[in-house]
Amino acid sequence: MSTPSAPVPAPLSTESPAASGQRSFLLAWLFALFLGALGVDRFYLGKVGTGILKLVTLGGLGIWVLVDLIIVLTGNAHDKQGRPLEGYTRLRTVAWVVTAAVVALGIIVGAVSGGGETVAESPATKVAAEEVESTEPVETESPVEKEQPAEPEESAATWADEQWGSFEVVTEQGTGDSLITLPSGAAGGIVSATHDGSRNFVVSVLDASNSSTGDLLVNTIGAYKGTTAWGINALGEGTRIQVTADGAWTLTISPMGDAPELASNGSGDAVFLYDGAAAALAVTHDGERNFIVTEETSELFSAGLLVNEIGPYEGTVPLSAGPSVITVNADGSWTTAVQ
Numbered sequence: 001m002s003t004p005s006a007p008v009p010a011p012l013s014t015e016s017p018a019a020s021g022q023r024s025f026l027l028a029w030l031f032a033l034f035l036g037a038l039g040v041d042r043f044y045l046g047k048v049g050t051g052i053l054k055l056v057t058l059g060g061l062g063i064w065v066l067v068d069l070i071i072v073l074t075g076n077a078h079d080k081q082g083r084p085l086e087g088y089t090r091l092r093t094v095a096w097v098v099t100a101a102v103v104a105l106g107i108i109v110g111a112v113s114g115g116g117e118t119v120a121e122s123p124a125t126k127v128a129a130e131e132v133e134s135t136e137p138v139e140t141e142s143p144v145e146k147e148q149p150a151e152p153e154e155s156a157a158t159w160a161d162e163q164w165g166s167f168e169v170v171t172e173q174g175t176g177d178s179l180i181t182l183p184s185g186a187a188g189g190i191v192s193a194t195h196d197g198s199r200n201f202v203v204s205v206l207d208a209s210n211s212s213t214g215d216l217l218v219n220t221i222g223a224y225k226g227t228t229a230w231g232i233n234a235l236g237e238g239t240r241i242q243v244t245a246d247g248a249w250t251l252t253i254s255p256m257g258d259a260p261e262l263a264s265n266g267s268g269d270a271v272f273l274y275d276g277a278a279a280a281l282a283v284t285h286d287g288e289r290n291f292i293v294t295e296e297t298s299e300l301f302s303a304g305l306l307v308n309e310i311g312p313y314e315g316t317v318p319l320s321a322g323p324s325v326i327t328v329n330a331d332g333s334w335t336t337a338v339q
Contacts, residue, residue: 022079022083022084022086023044023046023085023086024087025072025086025087025095026091026095027044028044028072028077029069029099033099033102036064037054037059037062038055038059039054041072042068045079049211050235054068071233073092073096075294075305076304082219084308089309154323156257156261156275157257157258157259157273160255160257160259160325161257163188164231164255164256165183165186165187165255166255167183169252169254169258170253171251171252172253173248173249174243174248175245175247176245177243179242179243180241180243180253181240182205182238182239182240186231186255187231188229188232188238189230189231189254189255190227190228190253190255190258191203191227192251192252192254193224193228193249193250193251193252194225195222195223195224195245195248195249196248196249197222197246197249198222198223199245199247200244200246201221201224201245201246201247201249202242202243202244202245203216203219203242203243204242205230205231205234205238205240206239206240206241207236208237208239213230213234213235213236214234214236215230215231217229217241218269220331225268226268227259228327228329229259229325231256232294232296232325232327241253256271257273259273259325260272262326262338263336265333266328266333267332267334268331269327269328269329271325271326272326272327273323273326274319274323275323276319277321277322278318279319279339280316280318281293281306281316281317281319281339282337283306283307283313283315283335284313284334284335285307285311285312285330285333285334286334287311287312287330287331287332287333287334288331288332290308290309290310290329290331291308291309291311291330291332291334292307292308292327292328292330293305293307293327293328293329294306294326294327295320295324295326296324296327297320297321297323299320306319316339
């Protein structure tokens with residue numbers, strides 16, 4: 001009688017699942033809105049270190065709470081692995097409305113509780129007021145105001161350099177893992193990268209303590225060619241770039257103002273500048289993985305996340321007025337049309 005052979009384990013896949021284990025946008029938003037001062041939202045997203053710091057400082061005396069709430073509402077929050085939150089597209093409108101209602105209710109309650117007393121006007125004050133009213137004003141000739149020449153409108157490139165800094169372009173190349181120092185004083189910029197390996201290729205930004213700033217620029221397997229932006233929604237000041245690779249790579253670090261104008265078509269990751277008016281943006285994508293389009297205007301309540309889908313996409317989304325930075329993260333070909 002033959003002994004049955006032991007089952008051979010299936011080979012482990014190097015591909016990471018596209019959407020399994022994603023954190024819920026609904027829970028992250030509720031935690032940020034009602035328990036943000038205790039850091040519960042950051043604990044939920046797996047960011048234990050900053051969650052403890054937020055708890056100890058009571059949400060940075062409220063400032064950190066507001067910043068994290070805005071990050072969640074604009075769709076820029078990610079979990080520890082850099083994955084977007086599940087359900088944002090479906091629930092973002094409800095989240096904005098409820099948040100606005102909570103803020104409005106707080107303002108109303110504060111106004112009602114703080115403005116009850118009125119000071120009675122004294123007789124002397126009334127007499128003085130009557131005397132002032134009875135005095136006829138003396139007519140004086142107002143000086144003729146000279147028309148000031150209109151200031152030239154700021155271009156998107158100038159605005160971007162003012163926001164994130166201007167510096168000399170840096171180009172680095174190598175093979176395998178490496179660290180690259182970012183330009184001194186730069187708060188953000190664009191990174192054009194290539195890779196010819198067959199395994200994981202990861203490009204991320206670190207702060208002075210070698211902790212992640214939350215900027216995961218590239219996370220793919222195999223060959224890569226694309227452009228991404230750093231410093232837009234970072235949680236810290238980036239000082240260096242970490243490269244994880246098994247093949248040869250090149251990195252070119254440029255100022256944000258060097259990004260080209262919004263293109264009508266392309267493929268893969270890209271960064272653009274937009275200098276037009278508020279409009280509608282028609283978008284298509286024929287890839288199979290994550291397709292994300294964002295717009296950064298530096299306005300406090302800017303919508304930010306325009307598209308966040310997996311696989312093929314076709315739709316029209318609202319585009320804010322420029323100047324702004326538009327980023328595209330894709331694995332396939334895409335098109336854009338401002339309408």
